[in-house]
Amino acid sequence: MTQQTGKITGISGNMLIVEFEGTITQNEVGYAVRGNERLKSEVIRIQGNKAFLQVFESTKGLSIGDQVEFTSELLSVQLGPGLLTQIYDGLQNPLPELAEEHGFFLPRGVVLDPLGGDREWHFTPIAKKGDVVRAGDYLGSVPETQFKHYIMVPFDFQGEFTVESIQPQRDYSVKATIATVKDKKGQTHNLAMQFSWPVKLPVQAYKEKILPTEPLVTKVRIIDTFFPVAKGGTYCIPGPFGAGKTVLQQITSRYADVDIVIIAACGERAGEIVETMREFPELTDPKTGRSLMERTIIIANTSSMPVAAREASVYTATTLGEYYRQMGLNVLLLADSTSRWAQAMRELSGRLEEIPGEEAFPAYLESRIAEFYERAGLIQLNNGEQGSLTIGGTVSPAGGNFEEPVTQATLKVVGAFHGLSRARSDARRFPAIDPLESWSKYKSIVPAEMVQICRDFLVKGSDVRQMMMVVGEEGTSIEDFVVHLKSELLDSVYLQQNAFDKVDAATSTERQQFMMEKMISILQAEFDLTEKEEARTFFYDLRQRIIDWNFIEWNTDEFKKQEQMIDELIKGKVKNA
Amino acid sequence: MRKVYNKVISVAGNVITVKASGVGYEELAEITTRRGKSLAQVIKLEDDLVSLQVFAGSRGVSTSDEVRFLGHPMQVAFSEDMLGRIFTGSGVPRDGGPEITENLIEIGGPSVNPAKRIIPKRMIRTNIPMIDVFNSLVASQKLPIFSVSGEPYNELLARIALQAEVDMIILGGIGLKFDEYMKFRNTLEEGGALNRSIFFVHTAADPVVEGLMVPDLALAVAEKFALQGKEVLVLLTDMTNFADSLKEIAITMEQVPSNRGYPGDLYSQLASRYEKAVDFEGAGAITTLAVTTMPGDDVTHPVPDNTGFITEGQFYLRNGRIEPFGSLSRLKQQVNADTRKDHRAIMDGMIQLYAQYLETEEKRSMGFRMSPWDDKLLKYGKLFEEGMMSLSVNIPLEGALDRGWSILSQCFKPEETGLRSELVKEFWPETVQAEELEAAEETV
Numbered sequence A: 001m002t003q004q005t006g007k008i009t010g011i012s013g014n015m016l017i018v019e020f021e022g023t024i025t026q027n028e029v030g031y032a033v034r035g036n037e038r039l040k041s042e043v044i045r046i047q048g049n050k051a052f053l054q055v056f057e058s059t060k061g062l063s064i065g066d067q068v069e070f071t072s073e074l075l076s077v078q079l080g081p082g083l084l085t086q087i088y089d090g091l092q093n094p095l096p097e098l099a100e101e102h103g104f105f106l107p108r109g110v111v112l113d114p115l116g117g118d119r120e121w122h123f124t125p126i127a128k129k130g131d132v133v134r135a136g137d138y139l140g141s142v143p144e145t146q147f148k149h150y151i152m153v154p155f156d157f158q159g160e161f162t163v164e165s166i167q168p169q170r171d172y173s174v175k176a177t178i179a180t181v182k183d184k185k186g187q188t189h190n191l192a193m194q195f196s197w198p199v200k201l202p203v204q205a206y207k208e209k210i211l212p213t214e215p216l217v218t219k220v221r222i223i224d225t226f227f228p229v230a231k232g233g234t235y236c237i238p239g240p241f242g243a244g245k246t247v248l249q250q251i252t253s254r255y256a257d258v259d260i261v262i263i264a265a266c267g268e269r270a271g272e273i274v275e276t277m278r279e280f281p282e283l284t285d286p287k288t289g290r291s292l293m294e295r296t297i298i299i300a301n302t303s304s305m306p307v308a309a310r311e312a313s314v315y316t317a318t319t320l321g322e323y324y325r326q327m328g329l330n331v332l333l334l335a336d337s338t339s340r341w342a343q344a345m346r347e348l349s350g351r352l353e354e355i356p357g358e359e360a361f362p363a364y365l366e367s368r369i370a371e372f373y374e375r376a377g378l379i380q381l382n383n384g385e386q387g388s389l390t391i392g393g394t395v396s397p398a399g400g401n402f403e404e405p406v407t408q409a410t411l412k413v414v415g416a417f418h419g420l421s422r423a424r425s426d427a428r429r430f431p432a433i434d435p436l437e438s439w440s441k442y443k444s445i446v447p448a449e450m451v452q453i454c455r456d457f458l459v460k461g462s463d464v465r466q467m468m469m470v471v472g473e474e475g476t477s478i479e480d481f482v483v484h485l486k487s488e489l490l491d492s493v494y495l496q497q498n499a500f501d502k503v504d505a506a507t508s509t510e511r512q513q514f515m516m517e518k519m520i521s522i523l524q525a526e527f528d529l530t531e532k533e534e535a536r537t538f539f540y541d542l543r544q545r546i547i548d549w550n551f552i553e554w555n556t557d558e559f560k561k562q563e564q565m566i567d568e569l570i571k572g573k574v575k576n577a
Numbered sequence B: 001m002r003k004v005y006n007k008v009i010s011v012a013g014n015v016i017t018v019k020a021s022g023v024g025y026e027e028l029a030e031i032t033t034r035r036g037k038s039l040a041q042v043i044k045l046e047d048d049l050v051s052l053q054v055f056a057g058s059r060g061v062s063t064s065d066e067v068r069f070l071g072h073p074m075q076v077a078f079s080e081d082m083l084g085r086i087f088t089g090s091g092v093p094r095d096g097g098p099e100i101t102e103n104l105i106e107i108g109g110p111s112v113n114p115a116k117r118i119i120p121k122r123m124i125r126t127n128i129p130m131i132d133v134f135n136s137l138v139a140s141q142k143l144p145i146f147s148v149s150g151e152p153y154n155e156l157l158a159r160i161a162l163q164a165e166v167d168m169i170i171l172g173g174i175g176l177k178f179d180e181y182m183k184f185r186n187t188l189e190e191g192g193a194l195n196r197s198i199f200f201v202h203t204a205a206d207p208v209v210e211g212l213m214v215p216d217l218a219l220a221v222a223e224k225f226a227l228q229g230k231e232v233l234v235l236l237t238d239m240t241n242f243a244d245s246l247k248e249i250a251i252t253m254e255q256v257p258s259n260r261g262y263p264g265d266l267y268s269q270l271a272s273r274y275e276k277a278v279d280f281e282g283a284g285a286i287t288t289l290a291v292t293t294m295p296g297d298d299v300t301h302p303v304p305d306n307t308g309f310i311t312e313g314q315f316y317l318r319n320g321r322i323e324p325f326g327s328l329s330r331l332k333q334q335v336n337a338d339t340r341k342d343h344r345a346i347m348d349g350m351i352q353l354y355a356q357y358l359e360t361e362e363k364r365s366m367g368f369r370m371s372p373w374d375d376k377l378l379k380y381g382k383l384f385e386e387g388m389m390s391l392s393v394n395i396p397l398e399g400a401l402d403r404g405w406s407i408l409s410q411c412f413k414p415e416e417t418g419l420r421s422e423l424v425k426e427f428w429p430e431t432v433q434a435e436e437l438e439a440a441e442e443t444v
C-alpha cells in the first residue's frame, strides 16, 4: 500500500483540516510534518476530500500547506512483557525515558519504544507444534515481576490457526519470532511476544462475560462494608473539588486486594501522580513483599499535557487492563478524572462545530461513557480460567452538582456510587463518602442484616439531628438523643478512616468483620443513661477509645488490651447485662 | 524579510482577519494603526485567511492598516536586569526604564515532564496561623485566594510575599486597578523586596487582550529563573479577569460556550498556567499564589470552580479572615508531619470543634437553650477566632500550636477534644494564665 499524504488547509487549536486524495480511515493515525518534527494526530472526521485531525501535541508553528502523512493504522498500543512498572503518557510514551533523553520538558514529536526495545525475556513455550489456537490463547510465558506473563496469539487474529513451530525455552527480545502459525488458507504468520491493539476497541478474545460476585476488598471500611465493589465491577466517585476523590483512589491503588493496578491520571495535577511515581517503588506490597510498583502501570496525561492525548489516555489504560485480564489476573483500573476525559471530548466536539448537547457536551457523551465502563467485567477465558477488570472512575462535576451530564451518564451504567459530599469533607469527615446518598449493587463483606442495622441508625440519627435543629436539644428525648450519639459514634469510628495513618489507612476484611460485630453490639445495647450530658460524655469517651484502637495494629497484645478497656467501659453503662 | 499585508478583511471584537500565506499557528504580528503599533497573535488559520487577536484591541483598526508578521511566537526577555522593573502585558517597560531585549525566550512553552518533578517538601512559613497551622503553604504549590472585591486579598498577597523565604517575586497583574498596583509596589519597596521582584502589570485601563499574556510572561520568566536554581514566588491577580478575557475572545470566535459563556477549554487554559508551578529535580521551584475573585461570592461560578479543580487547595478570604472551612492546602501533609508531632492533631481537632461551635452558634441565634457543652463551644469559638483566625495575629508556627493547646485547655476536658491520648499527655497545659496568652500576642 502506498502512503497517503495530505495538505493542511486549516488550523484551529489542536484541530487540523487536511485535504487528501485517495482512501483514508476514520481514527487512523497521521503525522503532521514540520521540518523534522512529526506530530502525531488522529482522523476524527472525514468530509469529502477533507479530513479533520486532532493533534496529540501543540500545533504552534504549523502552517497552511504543511504535509500530513497518513499511516492507515488505528491509534494503538503495544502489548507484551515490560508494561508493568512503566510510567507512560496518554499515548504510551514512556516518561522516564523521555526525561532521560530530553530533560525537563516534554519534547514535541518524539515517540519512544514503549516496551524498551531490546530487553530480553525468558520465554517458556506452552503451545506445541500442531496445536490449534485462536486469539488470546497462550503460546508460552515469561516471568514479569511476580507474575507469569502469558504470551498470547494476537487479539486481532480471527478464526483458528495451527502452530507450525514454536521456539524453545530461552531469552528473546519482544520483537523476535517465538512461534509460527498457519491460518485456514494455508498462509503462515510469524508471531512475536509484542503485538498491537487499537485502543478504542474492546479486547474480546475470551469465551464469555460473567456476572461479578466476588468482593474487591479495598480496605476502606465504608466501601467494603457499606458500598462494596466487585471484582469485574464498575464504580464511580463523584465529588466537588477537594472532597477527597484522588486521596481515595491513591489509598485504593496501594491497598486494594487485586493483582494489578493501572492508574490513569487523566487531566489532573502532575504533582499527584508524581507522589505515586516516587513513592510506589519504595513501598512494599504486604501481600507479595515486593515493591508496589511491580504490580502497577501509570498512565499520566496530566492537565497541562495535550488535550487530545488526554482523551486517548483513558483508552490506553483500559486496553492495558484488558490485556492483563486475558492472563487470568484481577486488574483494577483507577481513572482520575473521567470528567477531564469528557471535557477533552467536548473541546474537540466544539472545534468540529458539532451540535452541542447539555453544557456543550456532545450528544454521544452518554454512549461513550457507557462503552468505557462496559469494558470492565469478569470474564471466562478460552481455557476456562477467569480474569477481571474493575473500573473505578472519579467524576468532577461542575460546581459539585451531581445533576450534570457526566455524573448522570455515569450513574446510569456503574454498579456502585461513592458520592462525596462537600459537607463531610468540610467537616474533615474522611473519606467523605455520603453514607445516605451512596449505593452499591454488589455484595458486602459483612452480612446484609448488619449493614441494614447500621443504615437504620445512620438514617434515624440524621432524622434526630434534623429535628434537633428545630426543637433544640432540650426538646429531644433521651432515647432519641442516644440514637443520635450512636449514629455519630458509628460515623466517627467506622465510616471515617484516617488515610494518613499507617494502620488505620487499610482495614482487612477480618478486622472489618470483627469491628462490625462490636459496632452492632454497641448500637443494639441499651445503656443506662438518663442525662444528656452523661450520655454525651460516655459516648465521647467511647469514641476516643475506639479511635485509639483503630490506630493499633490488628491482633497485637496492645490491640487486645485496648479492646478490654472498651468492653469494660461498655459494661459499666449497659443495662442489666 | 517578513511579508507585510495591507488588507484587513474583517474586524470583529478584538479579532481581525487578513489574507496571508506562510504564517505559523500562534505566530506574532505587528499591526500599525493610527493609534500606534500593537502586537497581535494568530489564533486561527483557514486556507489563506489568518485570524489574529489584537493585543491593543481592534478599536481604530482600519481595513488598510499594515500587518507585519514577525515569524515567531510571543517572546519575553529573560535577564537579571529585569529585577526591580515593571513591564506591561506586552512585555514592554511601563516604568520609563530602558527596554530589555537580550535573551528572548518563548512564552507558553511545553509542560514539565512529570518524571522530572519531585515531591514538594519545603514549607513556606508565613506566620499566619490559619496558613501555617491549618493549611501550610509548600514550595511549588499553586494556590488561589478565593474572595470578593473589597476584601484585602492584594494586601494578603503582598504580606505573604514579604514574609516568604524566596529568592524572587514575580507579580502578574491582570486588570489590576492602578492604585492597587502602586500599593503593591510600595509595600514591596518598603519591605526591601522590590529589587528581587519583577512586575508584569496589565491595568484595568489597558486593552483587554493584553491581559491574556500576563500569566504566560510571568511564568516563562519564573521558569527560567527556577531552572537556574532560584526559588520563585509568582503572584497572579486577578485570574478572574484573565478568564473573562478568554471568554471575550471565545465569543468573538463564535465558539460554543459550555457554562455561562465561558469556553469549554477554560479548565485546560487555566491548568496550563497553574501547572507551571513546579519543584524541579535538581533545580529551583515555582510557587504560585493567585487571586480569584468570585462573581456574586459564588464558588460554583465557572472561574473559581474550575480553578479549585486545578489548584492544590484554596484560601477563602472573607470578612478579612481566612476561613477555616473550605480553605485547604492539599500539600500540607507533605510538610506537617515533620514540624511538630502535635501539628496534625491540633489542626484536625481544632477545626472539628470549630465546626461544632458554628452549629451551636446557629442554635443559639435561633434562641435555643444552651447546654453546658454548648457553653464550652461558645467560649471556644470566640477564643479561636481571636487567637487564631484574625489576620492581625503574626506568630510562628510553634507559638500558634502552643496557643492551640492553651485555647483547648481553657475550654474543655482533654477527652472532650477527640485528641489522641498520648498527645494530650505530652502537650496539655497544666494551668493556663490568660495574661500569658495575651502577652504572647504580637500584632502586625
Ligand SMILES: Nc1ncnc2c1ncn2[C@@H]1O[C@H](COP(=O)(O)OP(=O)(O)OP(=O)(O)O)[C@@H](O)[C@H]1O
Pocket: A239, A240, A241, A242, A243, A244, A245, A246, A247, A248, A268, A396, A430, A431, A432, A497, A498, A499, A500, B308, B309, B310, B328, B329, B330, B331
Ligand atoms: N481520606 C482522607 N483523609 C484525610 N484527609 C483527606 C482524605 N481525603 C482527602 N483529604 C484531604 O482533602 C484534600 C483534597 O483531597 P483530594 O485531592 O483527594 O480531592 P479531590 O476530590 O481529588 O479534588 P479535585 O477534584 O480538585 O482533584 C487532601 O489534600 C487532604 O487534605
Ligand SMILES: [Mg+2]
Pocket: A245, A246, A247, A268, A336
Ligand atoms: Mg483529585
